[in-house]
Amino acid sequence: MLDDSPGMPLPFLLAGTGIWIALVWYLLPRLRGPAGLLFMVLSARYIVTFYHEYTTTRIFAGQSLNSFVTLGIAAICLFYTRHDLIRYRAILPVYAMIAALLVSGLLNMEATGTINALIRQGLFLGLMILVATAIDAEPNDGSVSRIMLAAFVVPICYQLMSVIFRLGKASENDGSVSYMGGYVHESVFSIMLLTALVIIALSGGLTWKRRTVYMALIFTALFFANYRTSVIAAAPILLMHIIFGSANNARAGLANYVRAGAFLFAIIFGAFMTILLSQRMADLGTLLTSGGGLIKPPSAFGTEDRSLLSGRILIWSDYIYTTLRSDVSNLVFGFGPDSWQQVFSIYAHNVYISYVYEIGFVGTALYLYMLAHFLWLAFAARPDKRWHLVGIHLCYGILCLGTMPTFSIEGVLFYAVICGYTLYYYLAERVKSKHVMPGNSLMPTRLARARSLRRPSRGLPDGTAKPAPRKRTPVR
Template sequence: MFEGLKVVVGLISFILVYRTVTGNCNKYLAFAICAIWLRFFLAAFHTITYPPLIVGFSINALGSISVACLGLLVIPTPVFTLKKFFPFFLFFVCIAISGFVNMKIPGTINVLVKWCYFLVLASALILSVRVQGQNATFKKLLVAFTMPVALQILSVVLGQAKATEADGSASYIGGYNHEAAFSMIIVSFIFVVGLIERGTLSFRTSLFTLSVFLLVLVNYRTSILTILPIAAVFYFTLAEQRLKPSQKAPVMMIVAMVLLSSFLALSFTMKERFADIGLLLSNLDLMLKAPIYFSDAERDIMSARVYIWSQYIDAFRNADLLNQLLGFGPDSWKGRFNLYAHNTFVSYIYEYGVLGVGSFVFVCISVLLNALTLKDRKLSKILALSFVGFLAMNMATMPLWNIEGLIFFAILNAVLIGHKKSSKSRQVSTDNRELLNAN
C-alpha cells in the first residue's frame, strides 16, 4: 500500500516541480530544483534504485553522475573560478592524489563524482541567488522537498515506522531507506525555510515548527543536535522582529527560558538516546584506545561508534609514513572494516591522511570565516550556527558521504557565496558581472 502511495505522491510532486520550473524560474534554479527532486524521487524507491544495475552502478548512482555531468555543461565556467571555491579544489586534489597513489581508482571516481554533484548544485544556486535573489530562489526550491515531506507525514498518519534502535524506538522516514540520509533531507528543508525572510512565505513559522517536529520523529539524534542552533536563531529572530527596543530585554529572556525548557524536555524524553553523549565526553581517551582492549560495555557506547572510531584511528596510527601522509585512498575502508567510520574527520584521516584531513579542516575554517564576516548580521548568525551544528553532526555520522548531506552543504555555501554584500547597493562586484555576463 505505502509503495503505491509513493508513486502517487511522486507524480504529484513532479507536476508541482514542472509548474515551478516552467514559471518565473531562471534556468540555473530550474536545474537545481530538478536535480534535488530527482535524488529524492529515486531514493524513495530504494528497493529498485539502490541495487547495482549497469557495470556495478545503481540507478541512484547513474542519476547522480548524470546530474554532475549535465551541471558541468549547463553552469558557466567563470562560476567555478570563484576564489571562495579554492579550499574545495585543494581538498579535491588531495582526494585525487590519495586515490591514485593507492590505486583506488573506482573509489576515487565515486567520491569525486559526489563532490562534483555538490559543486554544480552550489554553483547553480549561487547564480540563481545573484540573478533572482535569495527569497525567490529558496521559496521556489521548497517544491523539491514536497515528496519526502509528504511521505513522512503520511508515514506518521498511517503508522509506517521503521524500528532502528535496540531500545525499541521508531523512526518515521516516509518509507525511505535509512534515517541518516532522510534526516539530512528534513534538515535541509528546515534550513531553506529558515533562509526565507519573514513576510515572503505564507505560514512560514508554522511550516518551520512542523518541520522541526518532523525531524524529531525521524529519531536520529545527531541531526537533532544539528538543528538546535538553527531553530534557536529562527525563534529568537522571530521574537526580536516583533518587539520594540524597550521590550526586547525582558521578552527575549522569557523566550530564552522557553527554548531552554523545550530543549530540556526533549532531552528528558529522549534521555536514553542522548545518555551516551555525556558518557563519551567524560571518556574522550577511549578513542585513542586500541580496539582489542575495549570491554563489552565500552563497545556499546554511542551505538558502537566509539569502538568503530578506535579501529580507524588504530589502523592509521600503525600505518607507514606515506599512508599517514596521504591515507589509504577513497573508500579504502571497504573490505577492511565492516562499517563506515561514522565520523567524517576520522574517516578522512584514514582515507586521505594528514594532508587530506588538513585540507578539509581548511574548508571548514573558510566556510565558518565567510559566514562570520557577512555584513548581514542576521544571516551571518544563521549560517555560522547552522554550520557549527552541521560540523557537530559530522562528529558522530557522515552526512557528506551521502548526496543528501552534500545537498545541504551546497545550499549553505550557495548562500555564503551568492549573497550580495549590500542589498541596497546597485553596484555589482567583478565576480557578479562575470557571472551575469555568462548567464
Template sequence: MFELVKLIVGLITFFYVVKSMKTSGNKYIAFIVFSLWLRFFLSAFHSVTFPPLIAGFSINALGSIGITAIGVMIIPTAFFGLKKLIPIYVFLATVIISALYNAEYVGLIKVLVKWAYFLTIAIAFFLALKLNGVVDTSKRALVPFIMPVALQLLSVLLGEVKASEADNSASYIGGYNHEAAFSMMLVTFVMLVAILPKKTIAWQTSLFFTGIVFIFLANYRTAVIAVLPVIIIFLLSAMQQKLERRFQLPMMVFGGAILVVILSFFFTTQQERFQDISVFVSNIDELIKAPFYYSELEKDIFSARVYIWSEYLYAFSTGDFWQQLFGNGPDSWIGIFPKYAHNTYVSYLYEFGYLGFVCFISLNIIVLVSAWKMEDKQLSKKVFFSLVGFLIMNLATMPIWAIEGLIVYAILLSLIFADLKSGKEHLQ
C-alpha cells in the same frame, strides 16, 4: 501499498516542480528544483534504485551522474574557476593524491562523482542567488521538499514505521531507506525556511516548527543535535524583528529558559536514546585507547560509534610516515572495516591522511569566517549557525558521504559565496 503512495505523491509533486521550473525566470533555479526532486524521487524507491545496475553504478548513482552532466552543460565554464572555490579544489587535489598513492581508482571515481555533483549544485545555486536573490531562489528550492515531507506525514498517518538500526526505536521516514539521509532532507527543508526573511511565505513559522517536529519523528540523534543551533538563531531573529531593543534581552532570557525546559523534557523522555552521549562526554579520557582494550560494554557506547572511531584511528596510527601523510585512499575502508566510520573527520583522516584532513578543516574554517562576515547580518547569523550545526552532525555520522548531505553543504556554501546584500542582486 506504501510504494503506490510514494508513486502518487511523487507524480503530484512533479507537477508542482514543472510549474515552478516554467515560471522560474532563469535556468539555474529550474536546474536546482529538478535536481532536488529527482534525487528525492529516486531515493524513495530504494529497493529498485539502490542495487548496482551498470558497471557497479545504481540507478540513483546514474541519476546523480546525469544531473552533474546537465549542470556542466548549462553552467558557464568560467564559474567553475571562481576564486572562492579554490579551497574546495585544494581539498579535492589531496583526495586525488591519496588515491594515486594507494591505487584506489574505483574509490576515487565514486568520490569525484559525488563532489562533481556538489559543485554543480553549489555553482547553480550561487548563480540563481545572484540573479534572483535569496527569497525567490529559496522559495522555489523548497518545492521539491513537498515530496519527502508529505511522505513522512503519510507514514505517520498510515503507520509506515521503520525500526531504527541503532536500538529498534520507531523512526518515521516516509518509506525511505535510512534515517540519516532522510534527516538531511528535513534539515535542508528547515534551513531553507529559516533563512527566508520573515513573512515571505505563508505559515513560515508553522512550517519551520513542523519541520523540527518531523526531524524528531525521524528519530536520528545526530540530526536532532545538529538542528538545535538553527532553532536558536531562528527564535532569536524572530524576537529581534518583533521587539524593541530594550525588550530584546529579557525576552531572549525568558525564551531561552523555556527552550531549555522543553529540550530538557524531550531529552529526559528520550533518555535511553541520548544517555550514551553524556556517557561518552564524561568518560572521554578513558575511551581514548586501542580497540582491543575495549570491554563488551564499552563497545556499545553511542551505538558502537566510539569503538568504530577507535578502530579507524588505531589502523591509521599503525601506518608509516607517508601513509599517514596521504592516507589510505578514498573508500579504502571498504573490505577492511565492517562499517563506515560514522564520523567525517575520522574517516577523512584515515582515507586522506594529515594532508587531506588539514585541507578539509581549513576549508571549513574559511567558510565559517566568511559566513560570519557576510554583509546581510541577519542572513549571516542564520547561515553561520546552520553550518555550525551541519559540522557538528559530521562528528557522529557522515552526511557529506551522502548526496543529501552534500546538497545541504552546497546550499550553505553558495549562500556564503554569493554574500548577498539586502535587496535585489545582480551578477557582478
C-alpha cells in the same frame, strides 16, 4: 508494522510520484532559470532514492540508475555554473580539497573510490554556485527559497504515509522506531530534512512567524525520523532562529529584551527535549563523564562500551588504531578516498576520523581548513543573515561528528546549499550591485571565458575594480 527493510509499498511510491507530477504542473510557470533547475535537481534525487529497491540495481557497466542520476545532476550543475567556477577566491579551498582527494587516490591506486569522491566534489561545487546564482537572479524576491522548499513536499508526504500506516523501521536496541517514508536510511533522510530546515531559516520570502511554523514542522519530522545526531545538529539552527530572528521586527530599544526572552524560551525548550529524549541521549552523558577512558584499542572494549552511541566509540577506535599502525605514507596521505569499504564492514560515522584514514592528516587538515573558511565567510556575511549562517555551519560541524554527510549525496546537497547561501550573502555584503553574480548577465549557452581568480570588491558586479576616471581636457 515494523520492518527491518525501509522500503515502501509500490502503490504508496506511485501515489507520491503522482503528487510530485501535480506539483510540477502547478509550479510550471515559475520553474525557469536556476531556481527551476534547483527544484528539479533536488526533487529528482530525492524521489529516485525513494525507489531505492528498484533504482540501486546495476543496469550498465556496474552502475545503477541512482548513479547515473547523480552523475547527470553533477554534469548539469557544472555546465550551468561553468562561468563562475574559477571566478572567486572564496572557493579556492574546495579545489585544495579536490587536489587532496586526487593525490591520495593516485598514490594508493584507488580508482573507483577516487572517481566517486571527485563526482561528489564536482556536484558540491556546481550546486553551491547554482544556489548562489539562483538567489542572486531575483535578489528582491523570496520566491527562490519557496521553489526550493517545494522539493520537500513529496518526502514529507511519504513520511506521513509511513506514520499513518505504521511503516517504521526498528533502528535501535532500545525499541525506538524510525519513520522515514521508505527512504534508504534514516541518517540520509534526516540530512534531507536538515536541508529543508536551512532553506527555511534563510528564506527571504517568509515572515518570521511562518518560518517558525515551517521549522516546527520539519523538526517534528526529524523527531519521527529518530536519528539522534541530526536532532542534536538542528539545535544551533533553531537557536539562532529563535534568538536573532525573533527581534527583527521589534521596535528600537526592545530588540535585546525580545532576544533575552527568546533565549530563555530556547533553554526551557531544550530542557524539555532533553527529558523527552533522555533514553536516547543517556549515552552522551556517559561519553562526557568518561573523558579519555574510552580511547583504547578495540580489543580492550567491554560489553557495555561496545554499545555506547550505537557502537560508534568502538567503530572510531577501530579506524583510529588501524590508521596509527600504518606506515608514514598512509598517515600523511591516507589509504585513498572511500578505501574504508575494502577494510571495514561499516562506515566510520565520523567524517574527521574517516578522512584521517582515507586521505591522511594532510587531507583532513585541508578539509578542516575548508570548513573553517566557509564558517569565516558566514561571519563576514550580510548582517541580517550572519548569525543564521553561523548556526547552520555549526550544525554541519556537529553532524560530521556522528555520521558522514560527505559520503552520501544527500549530505553533499546539504553542504552545497549551506555554502551557496553563504557565498551569496558574503558577496552581497561586499558587492554593491543589484546582481553580485556576473553569471546572471550571461547566456547559459555561451562558452565560459573566466580565466583568472578575482577577489570580490566594492567595484563592478564581477568583482573587478572600477576603471580609473578619464581625465578631461578643460575647454578654453
